[in-house]
Amino acid sequence: MEYAQQLFGQFFGAEWGPALFxxxxxxxxxxxxxxxxxxxxxxxxxxxxKIIAFMQIRVGPNRVTFFxxxxxxxxxxxxxxxxxxxxKEIIIPNGANKFLFILAPILTITPALAAxxxxxxxxxxxxxxxxxxxLYILAMTSMGVYGIIIAGWASNSKYAFLGAMRSAAQVVxxxxxxxxxxxxVLMMSHSLNLGDIVKGxxxxxxxNWYLIPLFPMFLVYFISGVAETNRAPFDVAEGExxxxxxxxxxxxxxxxxxxxxxxxxxxxLVATLASLIFLGGWLPPFNxxxxxxxxxxxxxxxxxxxxxxxxxxxxxxxxxxRYDQIMRLGWKVFIPITLVWIVxxxxxxxxxxxxxxxxxxxxxxx
Amino acid sequence: xxxxxxxxxFFATVLVASALGVITARNPVHAALLLVLAFFTCAGLWLLxxxxxxxxxxxxxxVGAVMVLFLFVVMMLDIxxxxxxxxxxxxxxxxxxxxxxxxAEMAIVVMGKQFSxxxxxxxxxxxxxYSNTKELGRLIYTEYVYAFELAAVILLxxxxxxIALTLRHxxxxxxxxxxxxxxxxxxxxVRMVSMPSEKKE
Numbered sequence: 356m357e358y359a360q361q362l363f364g365q366f367f368g369a370e371w372g373p374a375l376f377x378x379x380x381x382x383x384x385x386x387x388x389x390x391x392x393x394x395x396x397x398x399x400x401x402x403x404x405k406i407i408a409f410m411q412i413r414v415g416p417n418r419v420t421f422f423x424x425x426x427x428x429x430x431x432x433x434x435x436x437x438x439x440x441x442x443k444e445i446i447i448p449n450g451a452n453k454f455l456f457i458l459a460p461i462l463t464i465t466p467a468l469a470a471x472x473x474x475x476x477x478x479x480x481x482x483x484x485x486x487x488x489x490l491y492i493l494a495m496t497s498m499g500v501y502g503i504i505i506a507g508w509a510s511n512s513k514y515a516f517l518g519a520m521r522s523a524a525q526v527v528x529x530x531x532x533x534x535x536x537x538x539x540v541l542m543m544s545h546s547l548n549l550g551d552i553v554k555g556x557x558x559x560x561x562x563n564w565y566l567i568p569l570f571p572m573f574l575v576y577f578i579s580g581v582a583e584t585n586r587a588p589f590d591v592a593e594g595e596x597x598x599x600x601x602x603x604x605x606x607x608x609x610x611x612x613x614x615x616x617x618x619x620x621x622x623x624l625v626a627t628l629a630s631l632i633f634l635g636g637w638l639p640p641f642n643x644x645x646x647x648x649x650x651x652x653x654x655x656x657x658x659x660x661x662x663x664x665x666x667x668x669x670x671x672x673x674x675x676x677r678y679d680q681i682m683r684l685g686w687k688v689f690i691p692i693t694l695v696w697i698v699x700x701x702x703x704x705x706x707x708x709x710x711x712x713x714x715x716x717x718x719x720x721x
Numbered sequence: 722x723x724x725x726x727x728x729x730x731f732f733a734t735v736l737v738a739s740a741l742g743v744i745t746a747r748n749p750v751h752a753a754l755l756l757v758l759a760f761f762t763c764a765g766l767w768l769l770x771x772x773x774x775x776x777x778x779x780x781x782x783x784v785g786a787v788m789v790l791f792l793f794v795v796m797m798l799d800i801x802x803x804x805x806x807x808x809x810x811x812x813x814x815x816x817x818x819x820x821x822x823x824x825a826e827m828a829i830v831v832m833g834k835q836f837s838x839x840x841x842x843x844x845x846x847x848x849x850x851y852s853n854t855k856e857l858g859r860l861i862y863t864e865y866v867y868a869f870e871l872a873a874v875i876l877l878x879x880x881x882x883x884i885a886l887t888l889r890h891x892x893x894x895x896x897x898x899x900x901x902x903x904x905x906x907x908x909x910x911v912r913m914v915s916m917p918s919e920k921k922e
Contacts, residue, residue, distance in 0.1 A: 486854060
């Protein structure tokens with residue numbers, strides 16, 4: 356690493372060397388995050404099809420394999436899907452705004468990937484260890500809705516436009532509840548830095564995780580996360596039985612696939628955030644021998660996988676919410692719950708230190 | 722010209738171009754999207770000034786919420802551009818005069834002695850663990866707490882007023898109470914009947 360830095364210094368001079376070196380280093384690190392992420396997205400689609408198939412007593416994809424190896428049957432499916440999508444034609448409808456039509460999928464996937472810059476995978480493994488990490492993620496995820504709105508508008512189609520309108524209203528409403536739920540986490544951890552939030556949950560076992568004192572906030576956050584990613588049962592933006600496929604009805608081939616990838620990348624992001632801020636991130640559930648031997652990174656992956664399973668489970672289980680019920684849940688149920696919880700938490704935090712240092716409260720307030 | 726300067730001029734160029742686009746674009750949706758771009762590049766400039774909290778909040782609030790609703794409305798409206806442009810030349814002298822006055826005022830302020838570059842020392846670079854967010858929070862909730870609370874109350878009044886102006890109680894709408902729906906038991910809806918099987922002739 357230092358050798359490369361020196362090489363850059365010699366080649367580009369004292370002024371440009373360090374800047375170009377950090378640029379190159381960050382680009383390499385970005386690729387190192389995005390490539391496994393996209394692979395994870397590809398195999399999440401396979402996991403979804405398999406898990407939902409088992410829940411419905413089917414088999415799911417079990418044909419495509421690598422090099423004819425029988426026990427890998429089904430594992431080649433995401434690759435085959437990607438190749439198929441790449442070869443399909445991208446059809447641009449008549450009267451569509453061509454520039455915005457192409458821009459929309461890009462605008463959807465960019466924030467979904469950009470948000471990963473501040474996610475810490477272990478105490479040292481983080482691309483940008485910034486102070487306002489959580490705010491940055493919120494800002495990035497709120498950008499994702501532009502892709503959907505622009506797609507709906509640029510498609511020059513009534514169905515797509517209806518889907519976009521639904522999605523815009525839904526995402527803006529649930530962002531509020533999500534933000535308020537996160538405010539509770541900030542109050543407990545005294546930090547916006549994701550690494551510090553995880554460190555605030557250290558203390559020996561899973562009892563110290565914010566999941567326990569903030570359990571209602573975890574539910575609010577997770578359900579809002581499902582709504583933000585437009586997943587079932589909140590997938591009215593797609594609503595294939597009402598408005599065909601919603602905002603991406605006019606998209607085909609790779610342009611459609613990019614929307615698809617963004618949705619799954621967002622799912623993984625929501626699951627990652629929930630594991631970081633409520634489930635102790637890379638911390639093992641018990642700080643004793645067999646659990647501490649497993650590296651923190653693996654624990655984080657396990658927690659993410661566990662939460663992702665819920666996304667798939669919801670889709671296989673729940674019927675779609677009606678639109679007015681979605682709005683009611685967001686505005687009339689979640690926001691009051693979170694507001695009450697913020698006030699309660701504030702009151703608890705103002706208790707005299709003798710209470711905060713006594714048994715149950717000293718687990719979380721330190 | 723260093724690395725930072727290049728980034729600054731890139732953001733500045735995009736910002737000025739998109740701001741010009743906002744007022745010249747014919748399509749209102751394009752104008753709104755260019756305004757989003759302007760906000761975003763502006764946030765980039767603020768990041769260069771080490772104001773990361775303000776930059777991220779600008780993106781979160783204006784780009785993530787306000788402009789989404791703005792776009793929402795602009796897309797729904799069928800704006801007649803001909804109608805909008807009808808009085809253009811009639812009001813042009815007045816608008817030009819306003820613009821001139823504004824430009825002159827800005828020039829007076831910016832060219833004043835107290836704003837010249839030699840009077841403004843470069844602010845000292847902060848340490849990496851310096852938290853803008855914490856400092857802002859401390860200031861808002863201690864020194865400027867009354868102003869902050871006042872602003873909050875004004876916003877609350879605006880919300881109440883907006884709702885009071887638009888709230889209409891329609892009669893005769895069909896309405897389901899979800900609490901009642903959830904509370905339904907099987908016994909309320911289904912009656913189990915024991916029927917003896919009939920004999921086949």
